Amino acid sequence: MKGLFKSKPRTPADVVRQTRDLLIYAQRSPDSRESKREEKMAELCKNIRELKCILYGNSESEPVSEACAQLTQEFFREDTLRLLIMCVPKLNLEARKDATQVVANLQRQQVHSKLIASDYLEANIDIMDVLIQGYGDTDMALHYGAMLRECIRHQSVARYVLESQHMKKFFDYIQLPNFDIAADAAATFKELMTRHKSTVADFLSKNYDWFFAEYNSKLLESSNYITRRQAVKLLGDILLDRSNSAVMTRYVSSRDNLRILMNLLRESSKSIQIEAFHVFKLFAANQNKPADIVGILVANRSKLLRLFADFKIDKEDEQFEADKAQVVREIAALEPKELS
Amino acid sequence: MAVHHEEPTSTSRKLHFPLDSSAYQILGEIGSGVSAVVYKALCPSVNSAVVAIKSIDLDRSRSDFDAFRRETKTMSLLSHPNILSAHCSFTVDRRLWVVMPFMSAGSIQSVISSSFPNGMSEPCIAVILKETLNALSYLHDQGHLHRDIKASNILMDSDGSVKLADFGVSASVYEPNYLNSNSSSKTSSFRLTDVAGTPYWMAPEVVHSHNGYGCKADIWSLGITALELAHGGPPLSHLPPSKSLLLRITKRFNFSDYETRGGTDKNKSKKFSKSFKDLVGLCLDQDPNKRPSAEKLLKHSFFKNCKGVDFLAKNLLNGLPSVEERFRVLGGVLSKNDEDEDEDDDDDESARARVRNRRISGWNFNEDGLDLHPVFPTESGSDSGGNSVFPTESSSESVGKMVRFSGETIIRLSSESHESFLSSPGRVVEEEGAHLVRGDESGESMESNLSSLVGVDSNAGGVDREAMVSGLTAFMRSLDEQRSNVVTLIGLLRGEEVGEVMLSREEQMGQVIERMRVELENERERNFQLEMELEFLRIQISGAYTTTSAGSID
Structure with a gap:
């Protein structure tokens, strides 16, 4: 030029x-x-x-x-x-x-x-509505998506998007058949859920019920491999973030959540297994496990211990091994006292 | 820049290809790599279009999917006649399918290996390079780097049209800031200071990616691709790939690049035009800033009477086996070697790790012979302190020096293995200088080269002899060590007495003497320290005597 x-x-x-x-x-x-x-x-x-x-x-x-x-x-x-x-x-x-x-x-x-x-x-702020709805238009999605990701760098804008009705649509956008668009929506979703810590923590505590209900049923239990894999990875990122500790405590006290994570642990995909482990360990490490959680863990103790015995990742990872050892210890030491 | 083809705004995203694997009829495999397979397929619902489907195993990639996101995004947003774009992409269970136009003649690399093992004619090279440069000019104008230019990523159709493919490692200069500042994601593996690409074709600044690199890295790779087209392969490519870097070095040691391919005569009776050599020379300038842009290269005299793509169709495609056949022939070989040289992706992590292992620390381009000699770094573990004499990064501002001496030892790969030992270091630097001194090794040029080696500005008349001598000695020592390492390795691997052949008696003696000298030096040092300590203790004792704080003595 x-x-x-x-x-x-x-x-x-x-x-x-x-x-x-x-x-x-x-x-x-x-x-x-x-x-x-x-x-x-x-x-x-x-x-x-x-x-x-x-x-x-x-x-x-x-x-x-x-x-x-x-x-x-x-x-x-x-x-x-x-x-x-x-x-x-x-x-x-x-x-x-x-x-x-x-x-x-x-x-x-x-x-x-x-x-x-x-x-x-x-x-x-209504401009955001236009950008988000771009995911519904194959021709605009990648352009508007890229703009949107830049705009949510501003905390106030991110807050608006999180609290808007559009938030629910992301669960569908992430699973659009066009990979490039779905992946773009997933990148935006991840950015929304991780960038502004305090805003995210605030959002999750206020919207816990519908958000995780959707997250579990639409993403973690999706029939789409890539959706499950991305979702379980992001879930780990969210729950392990210190600013979300209250949300984490709540999440790992639910027996339904545990069941979903245990199913992900059994997947044949190594990548999903490993990401699922990083969430599962939070259930095991929880020092105030509700009785029904303990019950499930005890009932599946031998299966879990067997699974972890052969559970290895290709690269050596001390942290992973340490986590695994601790999870195994926790599970092995469990007593179903409150149920008896 | 390339002609802007305005597309009517009304047309929606190209043709609408179905996003469902059942809508495609797979005809056969035409390529395979570490984590991807490429199929030829038919799409009955879109005018029975023939397509190529790259099927990538996502479960084998550990990272999150940002790399794939960017690759597919790039492919759907680029629109240029010389760039292979994607019709669509979607997931099929654990695999990502990228549906692309089928290029019936396959990659230029596969055309070379089946029909032109010794290289193509210059008019053909000109067309291919020109078309590729068109694509590069467009890409660079868009702020994209391809980062993996090579003949196997340049595809050809039955009409001779040429398209640049594989954006597996491409990057956009508009994105890195964003990605790096995003603390929550681990996507920084794609920032532009990362090592990406395929080693034979990689520019020096990519290999030494401390300072980042830009579009000019693609220009370097284009220069290597030019050599690939001219000789039938990039420098050193005829050697069988293997897992370990050390093994590779020992195997390559003493071989000239094109020796085995071209027979024993050194120039293989191949003559290249002056303008072609000049073009390649411009691309392979060690200083990225001196390499011309793609746009500028298109105006180079080499492309003056460039033919059209139909010329390629006439000259390259006659009697060429089909892509499928070529894959069947090559496929067996490839899978045996566990290597991916065909049109495939390198975006798998293991592949990237392997790429890292195949670093080449520098190149010496010999314009006359149109040869490029790589200089390999050794494993950092085997390095000795001797290298510390050489200038480190801080002194490498003078643009001429691209070969790093810190933490690396240089092995000169030369066609004349009997070349006198001392001339090697000179030759290593020779081509690096901003003012290239080619061919002649007169004392003067040697001196200026060597002085730049020890960090003295070669333009300044006075040369610090002492610094030079000490630098040279250390350099020689590091070479000796390197040599003995290599010999040991060969000995270990082959169980033969190659050592005798490679190390003359004098050199061995020299090494022993050198080692003893170092030991002596160490001994002296220790002696001195002990004496100091003794002295210190004496003082303390006498002090303790008077203050009666005997507890401090033990």
Whole structure:
């Protein structure tokens, strides 16, 4: 692209303003003559490409922070972000990708050491609805998904998404038949559930019942291998996070949860087995095991001990061996006292 | 940059291929690797399209699926005539199916091995490289690195069209920040300071990925690919792959790269044009900044009268066995060697580990012979302190020096194994210099090269002789040690008395003397320390005498 823009010494703010005008044009219903429209759309794509070049630099030059700040300021001074996001379906593939990268980059731009994107999104939080629903559209999913993941870097935005009705839809998005889209949704879901610790802990304690009911039935007991595997891994990450300790204690006191995890332990997939172990060990290590949990563990004691005896991972892992030894000790020492 | 083909915005995501394995009729296997199989298949519901399906065993990958997510995402978002994109991808139980257009002529690598074991003609090479460069120019413009450019990842269709494939290890420069700052995920294995790719083709800065690398690493790999097309294989590739690095070194020691392939005569009666050599030379510059971009390379004189892809179809595909047949022939061999050289993925962890084991620490490109000589590092465990004399990372700012001397010992792989010993270090550095000194080994060039070896700026007139001598001695010692290690290994492995052949009597004596000298030095050191200690004790005793704090003496 070099040399293309050399003759036009426009400021970054100029580029933003011109992009905005073109976006407004593109949004209008296509009643004007087609040829003119094509021309304008081509110009819009060029402008978006230039925005990207300013923000990321190109092969010849690094981005200039002053230019980036100007661009960002102008971008959020008016409603350009919303316009751009709404117009993505009207762009060609290359411009869609450029737009995605522009939106992603803007989330991290600081103006006077302030993330103004965060303030903008807080005031325009409904944009998130558009982005999340993108997972339902095969053509938009990867673009909107990538933008969404960048936006939930802002804690307030993540909180909104977690508490919105959209949260339930993720359980379906994760299992969409298109692998690339399902994987993208899973990455976003994981980001939501792990990035902002206090927000996540707060969300889980308030929404414990429906969330884990869905998590268990739709993800951990899914017929889809990859869903189960990702879900059990993420569950381990969530429960082992110190900020979620209250949630963890609650989770490992449920006999239904234990049953699901024990089924995952019996899977023929080594990877799932290992991830399941990292959750199962929490049930075993719990020092205040409810009687029914103890009951199940005692009833399955010999089977569990046999399983763990041959339970090895390919790579040597001291922590894993130590955990295993402790789980075995716990189970071996169990007495079904309260049941008798 | 490449022509932008505007696609109508109305068309939805390409053709809609079914996301269900039962909708495909598998015709046969056309490739296999550590954790993936590639099938040729028919899709009756989409105009009976012939497709290639890469089926990846997900259970064999330990990591989370970010790598696959990115690969499939890349493949569905890239759109260029020279890039193999995916029709769709979906999971089938534990396997990930990536459905792609079927490229009926298979990989260029398989074309080479079945029809052109000694390399292709220059006009063919030009077309292939040009088409590949088109793809690279597009990729780099998008901020993507391919990171695994090689002939087996360049596919050809029956009409001669060429597509770059396999984004198993590709990366986007727009993503790493995000990934690295994401503390909860372990996806950092894909940051751009990681080692990825296939070793023969890997650029020096990728091997030594301390500082990260960019698009220019792909350009290096393209240069190696050019050699691969010209000679029939990348440097050293004719040697059978094996598990251990040490075994590989000992096997390769004393072999010139193309010796066995081209017979004993050194130039194999193959002549390459000046512009081709120049192109390869530009790609294989040790300094990534000096390598031209893909866009720039497309304007190189080598591509001036470049033919179209139909030329390839005419010249390469005649009498070529089908992809399936080629796979059957090669497949047996491949599986025996437990290696994956065909169109497959390397994104399995074990594969990546293996990749790491096959590092090559540097290359010496000999433009005249169009040869590239790799320099292998040894296992770090076998290193001796002798290397510490050499400059470490901090002094390697001068762009010329790409071969690292810290923690590594250099083995020169040379076609003339009888070459005098001392000339080796000179040759090692020779090609590394910013001002390449080729071929001639006059005293002066030797001197400047060697001075750069010990960290003295070769442009400065004065050379610190003492530093140089000590550097050289240490270098020689490390070479000797290396040599004796290799001999021991060969002895162990073959049970033969190869040692005598490789070590002359003088050298052995020299080694013994050197070792004794070191011992003597150590002895002296210890003696001195003991004396110091004695002195210290004496002082303490006399002190204790007066203060009567005898408890401190034992």
